[in-house]
C-alpha cells in the first residue's frame with residue numbers, strides 16, 4: 001500500500017480537531033465537531049483529544065473486529081471509559097466526531113462513513129468516482145442555517161446566529177430522524193453508511209474532512225474526477241492549498257456563506273494493497 005496524508009489547522013492559535021492515520025491495512029479520518037469558542041462542553045479534554053483518542057483506538061480495532069461498525073462501537077465505548085470519571089458524558093455539547101474508516105485484505109476494501117467527512121473511490125473502469133458521504137446533518141442544517149447565512153462571517157451578529165444555529169442543530173444529534181455522529185453512544189456505529197468493494201476494482205481512494213472537500217461540494221470550483229487527478233499528480237497538500245486560496249478570495253463569506261472562514265482540512269490519498 002502507498003498513501004500520502006496532509007492536514008492544516010484552521011487557525012494558528014487553535015488546535016487541529018481533525019485526526020487522520022494510516023496503518024498497514026487500515027486508514028481512519030475523523031473531524032471533531034467544534035462548538036463555537038467559549039461553549040461549555042462538560043469534557044475537560046476537548047474536541048481534539050476526543051477525535052485523536054477515538055481515531056487511534058479505531059485504527060487498532062479495525063485490525064481485529066468483525067466489521068468496521070463493530071470496531072467503531074467498541075472504540076466509542078473505550079473512549080467513554082477513559083473519561084467517564086472526569087467528564088460529564090451526558091452534556092449536550094460533549095465532544096463528537098465524524099468518522100471515515102477503511103480496511104482492506106487481499107480481496108476487499110471495507111468502509112464506513114459517519115457524518116459529513118467524505119470517502120471517494122476511484123474505481124477501475126468507472127469514469128465517475130464513487131463518492132460516499134452521509135448528508136443527514138447537511139439536510140437538517142439547510143433547514144436551520146438561513147439566518148446565519150444571511151450575515152457576513154466574522155461579525156458579532158454572525159457569531160450570535162452561529163451559536164443559535166449550533167444549539168438548535170444539537171437537539172437533533174444522535175436522535176432518531178436526526179443525524180448521527182460518533183460521541184458517547186456506541187449504537188451510532190450502526191447508523192453509519194458501510195460497504196465493501198473488491199480490492200482489484202480500487203485504483204485509488206481519498207478520505208477528506210469537510211474543510212478539504214468544500215472545494216468540490218460547497219464551493220463547486222472543481223469535480224471529484226478532477227480532484228482525484230489532482231491528488232494523483234500534486235498530492236493532498238496541494239489540494240488544501242487550493243482550498244485556502246479559494247477561502248482567501250472570499251474572506252467574509254459573501255460568495256460561499258459558511259460558519260467558519262477556514263476549517264481544519266485533512267486529506268488522505270492512496271492505493272490500498274494487501
Ligand SMILES: [Zn+2]
Pocket residue numbers: 042043044045046083086087
Ligand atoms: Zn473528557
